[in-house]
Each structure stands twice: as structure tokens, then as C-alpha cells.
Amino acid sequence: MSKPEDLTDRLEKLYTGAVHDVLRAMGHGNCVLPNEIKSLDPARKLAGEVYTVSGHIDQSRDPHDTLVQWTGLLSAAPPGKVLVCQPNTHMVALMGELSAETLHYKKVRGYVVDGGCRDTEFILKIGFPVFCSFTTPADIVARWVPDRFGEPVTIGTVTIRTGDYILGDRDGLVVLPAAIARDVVNRTEEVVSTENRVRTAILDGMDPQQAYLKFGKF
Structure with a gap:
């Protein structure tokens, strides 16, 4: 059996639209995270196995x-995974320059947060993939603490579990449940191959409707 990193490499070569279509056909259409969560760098993709964390506002802490x-959260992030955070607040930034550099050094593949980020220019220079809902200068100090690691979180209508896979690109983020992730990648690779044949046929002069009827994909 291939290793998880092999599946991650294959997933990274795909795109969210095709993965979504396969998941929908398999009865898992509720797989797309809210469209306000976007990459700081639209040209940078993110793919990998998920590790989850959640937290909450607590202004009683010093x-x-x-x-x-917070540094305990960074310590807990496993190398080779994508850290997915449900902070349960839109008050503060849940990622900044020093934290991004720490995760990048640890070889964490990237970070997805249903919340804010700051130090955007620094993070872009580092090249660490971050998907977030908004940016703000406000940080977590004396405001926010993590409360659960590795347990299911819900972002939008999608429940995400540690061990699931995630793919992010310019179009957004799609979550692949762990139990079917390999099958989804296999099927999506087949879909992309078929789409390439459709494209070639159309560019060679075939009518688009005829191409659809011949290949069953458009």
C-alpha cells in the first residue's frame, strides 16, 4: 500500500472542481468549505492529511x-499534515508571521482557519500556505486559547476529522473523508484523464455536444 505522503502528492496534482464532482457523485456533496475562506496567495495550492484544532475566546487569561x-498548539502540530483550525471567533488573527515560520520550519504543509490572519506580507515571503476568512492586526494575546486537539471540527456545514484530506486552490477548499480519500483520488485522476481527451477532441474540431456524448464528461 502506498504511503500517505504519496496520496498527498497525487492529490496536489488535482484541482478542487474535479475532486468535488467525484465526491458529489459518490454521495458526499457536502464537502466544500465556505467560500470566504481563501488563500493568502491564490497561486499557491495546499493538499494533505488534516490535523484539527479548535479554541475559543477567553479574555480572563493573562x-x-x-x-x-498558543505555542503549545504550534508544538502539537504534526509535520507533514495540514493544520485546520476552528477558532469559534472572528475577533482576532489565528496566524501570524512567527507562527507561520515555525510551522513552515516544522514541515507542516499548511494552515486553514475559519477566522483571521495577520502579518500577511511576511507570510507571503515565507511561502507558507495559509487559507483564512479575513485579515486583521488584532492577535490572540489575552483573548483566545485552544481547547481541543485532533477532535472533529465543523466549518460551515462540513465536519472535518483528523486523518481526512483537504485540497485548496484558487477556487476554494474541498475535504475528502479519510475512509474514501484514496478512492476519490483514483476516480478524480480518471476524470481528469477523460477531460483531457475531451479537450483534445474539441481542439481537433469535434462538436462539444458530440464530445460530451462520446466521452460522457464535460
Whole structure:
């Protein structure tokens, strides 16, 4: 059996539209994260196995305590995974330059948050993939703490579990449940191959409707 990183490499070569179509056909159409969550760098894709974290606003904590909790979150992030965070707030940034550089150094593949980010220019220079809902200068100090690691989180209408896979590109983010991720990638590779044949046929002069009827894909 191939390793998880092999599946990640294959997934990264695909695109979210095709993966979504396969998931929908398999009865898993509720797989797309809210469209306000976008990449800081639209040209940068993100793919990999998920590790989840969640947290909440707690303004009773002092700055030291919140930073101890935050650095603990960074320590817990496993190399080779995509960190997916449900912070349960849109008050503060849940990623910044030093944190992004730390995760990048640890070889975490990227970060997805249903919330804010700051230090955008620095993160873009680092080249660490971040998908977020908005940017703000406000940080987590004395405001926010993590509360669960590796447990299911819900973003929009999609429940995401550690071990699931995620793919992000210019169009957004799609989640592949762990139990079917390999099958989804296999089927999507077949879809992309068929789409390439359709494209070639049309560019060679075939009528688009005839191409659809011949290949069953458009």
C-alpha cells in the first residue's frame, strides 16, 4: 500500500472542481468549505492529511497564559499534515508571521482557519500556505486559547476529522473523508484523464455536444 505522503502528492496534482464532482457523485456533496475562506496567495495550492484544532475566546487569561497555550498548539502540530483550525471567533488573527515560520520550519504543509490572519506580507515571503476568512492586526494575546486537539471540527456545514484530506486552490477548499480519500483520488485522476481527451477532441474540431456524448464528461 502506498504511503500517505504519496496520496498527498497525487492529490496536489488535482484541482478542487474535479475532486468535488467525484465526491458529489459518490454521495458526499457536502464537502466544500465556505467560500470566504481563501488563500493568502491564490497561486499557491495546499493538499494533505488534516490535523484539527479548535479554541475559543477567553479574555480572563493573562498574556503569558495565552501565549503558553498558543505555542503549545504550534508544538502539537504534526509535520507533514495540514493544520485546520476552528477558532469559534472572528475577533482576532489565528496566524501570524512567527507562527507561520515555525510551522513552515516544522514541515507542516499548511494552515486553514475559519477566522483571521495577520502579518500577511511576511507570510507571503515565507511561502507558507495559509487559507483564512479575513485579515486583521488584532492577535490572540489575552483573548483566545485552544481547547481541543485532533477532535472533529465543523466549518460551515462540513465536519472535518483528523486523518481526512483537504485540497485548496484558487477556487476554494474541498475535504475528502479519510475512509474514501484514496478512492476519490483514483476516480478524480480518471476524470481528469477523460477531460483531457475531451479537450483534445474539441481542439481537433469535434462538436462539444458530440464530445460530451462520446466521452460522457464535460
